[in-house]
Amino acid sequence: MTDSVRGYTTERSRARANEDETESTDEDSEQLRCPECGGQLATDTEHGETVCADCGLVVEEDEIDHGPEWRAFDSKEKDQKSRVGAPTTQMMHDKGLSTNIGWQDKDAYGKTLSSRQREKMQRLRTWNERFRTRDSKERNLKQALGEIDRMASALGLPENVRETASVIYRRALGDDLLPGRSIEGVATSALYAAARQAGTPRSLDEIATVSRVEKDEIARTYRYVVRELGLEIQPADPEQYVPRFASDLDLSDESERRARDLLKTAKDQGVHSGKSPVGLAAAAIYAAALLTNEKVTQSEVSEVANISEVTIRNRYHELLEAEEQIQVP
Numbered sequence: 001m002t003d004s005v006r007g008y009t010t011e012r013s014r015a016r017a018n019e020d021e022t023e024s025t026d027e028d029s030e031q032l033r034c035p036e037c038g039g040q041l042a043t044d045t046e047h048g049e050t051v052c053a054d055c056g057l058v059v060e061e062d063e064i065d066h067g068p069e070w071r072a073f074d075s076k077e078k079d080q081k082s083r084v085g086a087p088t089t090q091m092m093h094d095k096g097l098s099t100n101i102g103w104q105d106k107d108a109y110g111k112t113l114s115s116r117q118r119e120k121m122q123r124l125r126t127w128n129e130r131f132r133t134r135d136s137k138e139r140n141l142k143q144a145l146g147e148i149d150r151m152a153s154a155l156g157l158p159e160n161v162r163e164t165a166s167v168i169y170r171r172a173l174g175d176d177l178l179p180g181r182s183i184e185g186v187a188t189s190a191l192y193a194a195a196r197q198a199g200t201p202r203s204l205d206e207i208a209t210v211s212r213v214e215k216d217e218i219a220r221t222y223r224y225v226v227r228e229l230g231l232e233i234q235p236a237d238p239e240q241y242v243p244r245f246a247s248d249l250d251l252s253d254e255s256e257r258r259a260r261d262l263l264k265t266a267k268d269q270g271v272h273s274g275k276s277p278v279g280l281a282a283a284a285i286y287a288a289a290l291l292t293n294e295k296v297t298q299s300e301v302s303e304v305a306n307i308s309e310v311t312i313r314n315r316y317h318e319l320l321e322a323e324e325q326i327q328v329p
Helices: 003-031 075-080 115-132 136-155 159-174 183-197 204-210 215-229 242-248 253-269 277-291 298-305 309-327
Strands: 041-044 049-052 058-060
Touching: 136 159, 136 183, 136 204, 159 183, 159 215, 183 204, 183 215, 204 215, 242 253, 242 277, 242 298, 253 277, 253 309, 277 298, 277 309, 298 309
Parallel strands: none
Antiparallel strands: 041 049, 049 058
């Protein structure tokens, strides 16, 4: 075949494709227009009809309504009548879409099952559990999400942090970042990253107390996961730790507000650079309690913040010096 013939064939195929696109566009526009007067079509959901807004011609009738069969007059009533089942969640390896056989050995009327029926139900539970985790990847995910939920509960983290941590772990598993690393280590680092992203950070020491891996491994795995997944995580702000520390120590709102002011002054003076945010927050809480005449010892603050008393004393003096520099004209 010569070049001229090839060019002619290509031009014909392009022209045919353009004609097909034009015909499909014309058909779509015809479906949106009234066949009688060319007016705009409107859908009447109450009667299940498609009618022309200009001449009133009924173009289509007896349409299927895919919405609910009940009526609701406010949002509360709509939520109460919803029958869509439990929402999907990232915190379960199957996103909560599979069924689960309960552990109670009772029938629908609350009567205890016979021994033979109990054995049968136990076998069904076993096979159901096997079917829910079809391969090693799902078993891995199930174990990791259980660890994330356990650690988040121990740390008092909200549900949105658990969801974010589950998504981060799923991404790490999908990008094949787990070979050479433990499931617990990646799960812990995902929870640590999610807590920082959500603005409810926990220190590495706090994370390590509830994790099954060492602090150094958590930090190493966290840096690797953040780098490989390209997560955007801002440095922890010391002010984010203040409400939790103040609540654990039963301090007043005035002390909490004073601690925030001390930290803002420290930022303006550049004192926070290179310092641990947890240590700064603990020192600000201790200084604010003294300034508002509330009795709090360094050991109590150290226990709540999980940081040494020496660090609290050092940061405490730096915060007060920064405050004095602002007050001196």
